[in-house]
Amino acid sequence: MLECGKTVQKLIIQEMCCNWLLKKQRKVFVRSVMRIAVIADIHANYEALEAVLGRISALGANEIICLGDVVGYNANPNECVDFVRHKKIICVLGNHDACAAGLEEPDGFNPLARTALFWTREHLTKENSMFLMTRPRGHLLQDFYLFHGTIFNLHRYLIDRNDALENFLLLSELPGGPRIGFFGHSHIKTAFSLGKAGVEIEETLDLPLSPDKRYLINPGSVGQPRDSDPRAAFLVYDNVDRRVTFYRVKYDVKACQKKILSAGLPPQHAERLAWGR
Ligand SMILES: [Fe+2]
Numbered sequence: 001m002l003e004c005g006k007t008v009q010k011l012i013i014q015e016m017c018c019n020w021l022l023k024k025q026r027k028v029f030v031r032s033v034m035r036i037a038v039i040a041d042i043h044a045n046y047e048a049l050e051a052v053l054g055r056i057s058a059l060g061a062n063e064i065i066c067l068g069d070v071v072g073y074n075a076n077p078n079e080c081v082d083f084v085r086h087k088k089i090i091c092v093l094g095n096h097d098a099c100a101a102g103l104e105e106p107d108g109f110n111p112l113a114r115t116a117l118f119w120t121r122e123h124l125t126k127e128n129s130m131f132l133m134t135r136p137r138g139h140l141l142q143d144f145y146l147f148h149g150t151i152f153n154l155h156r157y158l159i160d161r162n163d164a165l166e167n168f169l170l171l172s173e174l175p176g177g178p179r180i181g182f183f184g185h186s187h188i189k190t191a192f193s194l195g196k197a198g199v200e201i202e203e204t205l206d207l208p209l210s211p212d213k214r215y216l217i218n219p220g221s222v223g224q225p226r227d228s229d230p231r232a233a234f235l236v237y238d239n240v241d242r243r244v245t246f247y248r249v250k251y252d253v254k255a256c257q258k259k260i261l262s263a264g265l266p267p268q269h270a271e272r273l274a275w276g277r
Contacts (some may be wrong), residue, residue: 049083179214181216233248
């Protein structure tokens with residue numbers, strides 16, 4: 001009982017520290033950032049993460065933010081969380097992160113995802129598990145809001161116009177009424193806009209942002225793309241030019257597959273990377 005009380009107290013203190021750090025990060029962020037790389041769904045794929053980071057650096061983006069699901073499916077959860085943690089990257093909680101850290105049970109996961117999840121729980125260091133556990137479910141920065149699935153649910157998908165309309169309304173009710181929401185979870189590059197004509201789907205890879213519209217944007221997945229293109233995906237948001245540009249990067253899929261198989265993870269997680277499914 002005493003032990004349990006101590007653990008809860010420790011978690012509360014860590015959550016307070018996390019919130020303090022996020023506030024501090026936000027102040028620095030607001031002052032300095034112009035080109036922001038937005039990454040999502042890394043899913044323990046360190047080869048894909050390294051390739052994306054190389055391109056981000058070449059593009060001269062001066063900040064990175066992450067939309068959750070740092071772990072799950074693939075074999076390098078600690079390497080990926082270490083990167084996000086040590087670089088103090090602003091990162092929201094994903095559904096795989098929540099389950100890996102023990103905040104939730106993976107009841108709705110398919111058996112293959114669940115197997116990888118239990119493997120991840122066993123292999124995550126205590127520090128990395130605690131880091132994931134203390135990620136916020138949403139985070140407001142400048143005029144945009146970060147979340148994983150939908151604004152109030154980590155597990156739900158935002159994939160069609162109806163989902164978009166519901167989330168545009170929720171977005172407008174957040175403090176300050178942010179104009180842009182960045183989200184992940186579907187692993188598919190997506191951009192919705194809301195203007196006088198209603199909800200529209202923006203297909204372009206280079207999207208100028210109109211001051212008269214609101215946007216909901218998903219960069220696609222770094223570590224497990226699902227749009228039949230196996231290359232890692234991310235985007236850059238330029239908050240001076242008011243423009244979002246989507247990118248794809250080749251990475252060493254074979255090296256990642258080899259690690260998945262030697263770790264004893266389900267081989268299907270390796271196979272799907274080759275097809276981008
Ligand atoms: Fe994901």
